[in-house]
Amino acid sequence: MSTTDVLLIGAGPAGLACAATILAHSDLSVVVLDAGHGPGGQYWRQPAPAAGPNALVPGELADLHHDQTTFAELLQEVQRGRAEGRLELRSEQHVWSLVPVGDGYAAHTVDRAGGPSRTAGSTTRARAVLVATGAYDRALPFPGWDLPGVMTVGGLQALLKAGGVAAGRRVAIGGTGPFLLPVAAGLARRGSTVVGVYEANRPTLWLREARAVARNPAKLGEGAGYAGTLIRHRVPVRTGRMIVAAHGTDRVEAVTVARLDRAGRPVVGSEHRLAVDAVGVGWGFTPQLDLAVTLGVDRRPDVAGTEVVAVDDLQRTSRPGVYAAGEVCGVGGAALAVAEGTLAGAAIVADLGRGAAPESLVRQGRRSVDRLRGFADAILRAHPVPAGWADRLEPQTVVCRCEEVSYAAVRAAIDERGAGDARQVKQLTRTGMGWCQGRVCGYAAGLLTCGAPGPAVERLVSAPVPLGALADAAAGSDD
Amino acid sequence: MSTFTFDGGPVPFRPGQTVGAALVAAGRPAWRTTRVSGSPRGIFCGIGICFDCLVTVDGEPNQRACLVRAEPGQTVTTQEGTGHEHD
Structure with missing residues (x-):
């Protein structure tokens, strides 16, 4: 100790x-x-x-x-x-x-x-x-999201920053939020063809956030830098679009992208399919x-x-x-x-x-927190999860990746057995009971049951502990 | 060139990379099959949260390939199900 x-x-x-x-x-x-x-x-x-x-x-x-x-x-x-x-x-x-x-x-x-x-x-x-x-990263299930080659955008970024590895030659990026842009730009710089960045929300939502933008010109400059990289590498950025399915047998080979209507629901007939060998998705953090x-x-x-x-x-x-x-x-x-x-x-x-x-350091820190928190709130308001995110889920779509629980099983728990929150879905279906303890599927389970993220989950052991390490801890507490 | 073995074959890596990064760079997006359906899985979150990239390293099952540093001579094997079936 x-x-x-x-x-x-x-x-x-x-x-x-x-x-x-x-x-x-x-x-x-x-x-x-x-x-x-x-x-x-x-x-x-x-x-x-x-x-x-x-x-x-x-x-x-x-x-x-x-x-x-x-x-x-x-x-x-x-x-x-x-x-x-x-x-x-x-x-x-x-x-x-x-x-x-x-x-x-x-x-x-x-x-x-x-x-x-x-x-x-x-x-x-x-x-x-x-x-x-x-x-x-916050992920949401969609058909084919469990195929190898489909990752969170943060996963793609970690492979780039820590490993120098671009995870695919043809990559589609989807979800919402400003983080999609640096990931796409990084992949393009490392030689990947980014077939598209599909941002679910439309930039018009930012019109309401003029004050937060005006107070944070550096953020605008950062965004412009990534946009410049994407233009130079001819990466199309499409707003009001969503990756609704990934296809393949042993690994991802294609995605289907759909246009979202004003209510945030995928439009029937708007779909198009693109060949890819990697996909990055992220709905915030x-x-x-x-x-x-x-x-x-x-x-x-x-x-x-x-x-x-x-x-x-x-x-x-x-x-x-x-x-x-x-x-x-x-x-x-x-x-x-x-x-x-x-x-x-x-x-x-x-x-x-x-x-x-020094008092000046504290004053300056408080001003920065106030200004940057305002911008962070603006991002959250301008990049919500679209209302129709679950419209294209199929009965066999995996919701809980660890325990391999299907959307049909989760739906049945909600519709037929009355599960009203993520905890009850977990008790009825094992959704969120596996290795990751709901860190990946918990957000989706919350949205499907109450239309909201739900309360933070209590995990008494927050990382896997080998028995030897547990014995060391017990010995340490006797000191 | 530094290498480890993956299911008996050599995988090159650059020192500083994780086992998972080296496998992805070598064109392998999957190295595990799931317990229920036997579906292939590889890296999903890339930062140690999701446990999808589990692999057996030097006989130790359930290692997160996205966290374990690649080392020369390491023996990495595909993990099937819980990783304990053959004990």
């Missing part, structure tokens, strides 16, 4: 900004636990550190990234903290439980740094803890709330009804000593996560009585 003043869970933009702030304005010791192969989170995801003549080097993938300067600055602070012996950054650490112990908290972790056959357990105790666990939910911190709904962690204006949760920053407080992107991480760092040094961040 190890003990530290502050434990940060997640080394993405929020966790790194929090670490940098604590290091700069206090003498507190910091441990950062992260599941990735190195710092950066999903946004600044890097290849695993490697040596050898043919090894991937981050530099060759730099063109796929945005705002590398901020990342470099944050990393420099973290490296300085490491050199001074004040910060420890541990990668490939999967925190599976975070519990209150004494006047602080203990994180039980599976250490996967040694590879599959050498996992171990560890426990870290701290007086203050930051939950900065990020978010994951779901905050990774497992640790926050089991700790019992207060939540609030975001503007689209998704539960997120409720925080005060310095990122304090309802539990003393627990802070949250980044996507867990509402999906909003890296710049917002950095601002929130900075504020959390300022709050932690003040609350533990071990320093003070």
